[in-house]
Structure formats: structure tokens, C-alpha cells
Amino acid sequence: MPANAPAIVPASAGTPRTEVGYTDLPEQPQGHCRVHVGYWHKKADEVDPPTVDNPGYHLRYRSTCGGCGHAGPVRSSENRAAEDGCDHAYPGWRTMPVMAERPYGSQAAIARWEAAARAAYPAGWFDRQGPVRAYRTPGGTRHVPGYAPGGGLSMAVLRSRQPAAPKAKPVQEGLFG
Numbered sequence: 772m773p774a775n776a777p778a779i780v781p782a783s784a785g786t787p788r789t790e791v792g793y794t795d796l797p798e799q800p801q802g803h804c805r806v807h808v809g810y811w812h813k814k815a816d817e818v819d820p821p822t823v824d825n826p827g828y829h830l831r832y833r834s835t836c837g838g839c840g841h842a843g844p845v846r847s848s849e850n851r852a853a854e855d856g857c858d859h860a861y862p863g864w865r866t867m868p869v870m871a872e873r874p875y876g877s878q879a880a881i882a883r884w885e886a887a888a889r890a891a892y893p894a895g896w897f898d899r900q901g902p903v904r905a906y907r908t909p910g911g912t913r914h915v916p917g918y919a920p921g922g923g924l925s926m927a928v929l930r931s932r933q934p935a936a937p938k939a940k941p942v943q944e945g946l947f948g
């Protein structure tokens with residue numbers, strides 16, 4: 772980078788894109804790293820690598836990246852494979868804010884929840900299909916594809932460890948009506 776290159780200013784700083792030096796920033800590359808979790812039925816003669824926690828389970832999972840071709844380790848846990856993919860494509864995701872659980876039903880409530888998540892996360896995070904961390908209750912702890920703003924994964928965080936969620940109110944009956 773040349774010494775006189777413009778500093779990159781986060782979009783959240785409110786700097787208009789027309790400001791001098793801003794328009795020559797590269798557009799978001801189409802081939803950016805992202806997460807896909809594939810699965811298959813374990814074959815009778817398939818030898819499990821040490822990354823398989825539960826050899827008796829009939830499904831195997833693995834994260835792959837459509838941006839660079841990276842493939843994660845073989846897992847018997849879908850959640851572990853999703854976490855592998857996020858570790859690859861979105862370093863730092865484990866330290867991101869934990870939001871309330873995504874509301875169901877009302878599009879307006881979902882829009883409010885997405886706006887809160889976008890405000891709490893780094894600018895551009897969800898435009899790259901980055902994951903959101905969201906509180907869940909036992910029995911609903913799958914990392915769900917497509918439930919982050921922008922279409923990325925919603926990574927489950929058990930509510931039993933819930934501290935105050937930044938910019939997100941606790942889930943209450945009627946809150947998202």
C-alpha cells in the first residue's frame with residue numbers, strides 16, 4: 772500500500788462514499804470466504820479421523836468454503852462443522868456480541884432484530900454472510916443456516932450463560948409483537 776493511500780473508514784463512521792479517497796476502495800470481492808456445511812451418510816468401510824467425536828452416529832459433516840476451496844475436518848456433529856467453517860471464514864466470530872433469539876412470525880419484529888444485530892456487529896460483517904451469535908434455549912441449539920442478517924448462520928449460545936446482551940433486550944413475552 773502506498774504511503775499516501777487513504778485510511779479505510781468504516782461505513783458506520785458516517786463518511787460518505789463520495790469523499791476524496793473513498794471511491795477507489797475495492798468492491799467486496801465476489802469470491803470471499805464463506806461457510807457451507809455438507810453432510811453424508813457414513814459408508815460401511817469409511818474410516819473415521821480423530822475429529823469424529825461420535826463414531827456410532829450415522830451422519831458425517833464437513834465445512835467447505837466456496838470462496839477459496841478450503842475444507843474443514845470431518846465431524847459427527849453438524850454444529851462442530853459449522854463452527855469450523857466460521858473459524859475459517861469469519862475469524863473473531865466467537866467474540867462477537869450475543870443477540871436475543873431471532874423472533875418468529877412478524878416480519879417487522881425480525882426487521883427490528885436484524886437492525887439491532889447490524890448495529891452491534893462490525894460494519895459489513897453481515898454483507899459477507901457473517902454469522903450472528905444468538906441466545907437459545909435447550910432443545911433448540913442447532914446452528915441454523917440463513918438466520919443471520921444477510922443469510923449467514925445463526926450460532927446458538929445457551930441462555931443459561933446469558934449476561935446482558937449488547938443492544939438487545941432480553942426476550943420477553945410480547946416484546947416482539
Ligand SMILES: [Zn+2]
Pocket residue numbers: 803804805836837838839840841859860
Ligand atoms: Zn475460504
